[in-house]
Amino acid sequence: MKFLIVGPQGSGKGTIGEMLSKRLGIPLISVGDILRDLPKDHPKYQEVQDTINGGNLAPVEIVGELLKERVSKSDCTNGFIFDGWARRLKDIEYFDPGFDKVILLNISPGTSVKRLSSRRTCENCGSIFNIETVKPKVENVCDVCGGMLLQRDDDKPEAIIKRLDIFNEETMPVIDYFRKKGVLLEINAETLPEEIFENVLRALNKN
Numbered sequence: 001m002k003f004l005i006v007g008p009q010g011s012g013k014g015t016i017g018e019m020l021s022k023r024l025g026i027p028l029i030s031v032g033d034i035l036r037d038l039p040k041d042h043p044k045y046q047e048v049q050d051t052i053n054g055g056n057l058a059p060v061e062i063v064g065e066l067l068k069e070r071v072s073k074s075d076c077t078n079g080f081i082f083d084g085w086a087r088r089l090k091d092i093e094y095f096d097p098g099f100d101k102v103i104l105l106n107i108s109p110g111t112s113v114k115r116l117s118s119r120r121t122c123e124n125c126g127s128i129f130n131i132e133t134v135k136p137k138v139e140n141v142c143d144v145c146g147g148m149l150l151q152r153d154d155d156k157p158e159a160i161i162k163r164l165d166i167f168n169e170e171t172m173p174v175i176d177y178f179r180k181k182g183v184l185l186e187i188n189a190e191t192l193p194e195e196i197f198e199n200v201l202r203a204l205n206k207n
């Protein structure tokens with residue numbers, strides 16, 4: 001089965017994707033990870049770095065080709081879960097692997113802002129904490145390396161609202177496309193990860 005997970009920032013796509021990947025024994029393929037882990041000797045490495053450092057999304061053709069390459073590997077024979085693709089209609093026009101189910105994690109804008117604005121990132125090693133849910137042992141200090149925890153500009157309310165606007169403008173049309181195709185599953189993602197995951201399994205009839 002081929003799955004896609006979509007949802008606004010803070011809806012838990014990565015967490016739920018990991019849980020589903022373990023349960024079903026198929027890989028979670030995250031566009032963010034693919035770009036971050038791109039080997040330095042890859043022909044597109046520099047181009048990807050330049051766009052990301054400029055604060056832009058990597059070009060659809062490059063990401064599309066990397067994804068095609070990834071799904072041709074043997075661990076994808078029984079299926080896979082995509083996270084971070086189909087953010088815009090042109091993603092799907094370029095590469096649509098034929099998703100069997102598209103899982104939309106629904107949260108309100110308020111929840112999105114609340115979850116992301118409590119996130120803190122270690123300035124030294126990049127570990128992520130949450131002052132509401134995954135608190136560091138010592139306030140503002142990284143458990144892993146002792147570095148200082150900071151709020152990234154991306155996780156400040158103004159930036160989150162801007163990203164939500166982009167989601168509504170660019171990703172909602174893709175969601176409508178999958179709804180019309182009859183493959184969309186809308187999941188209430190306002191609760192805790194374990195409950196959200198149960199909702200997903202119920203919707204997939206796999207609980």
Ligand SMILES: [Zn+2]
Nearest residue numbers: 122125142145
């Ligand atoms: Zn650290």
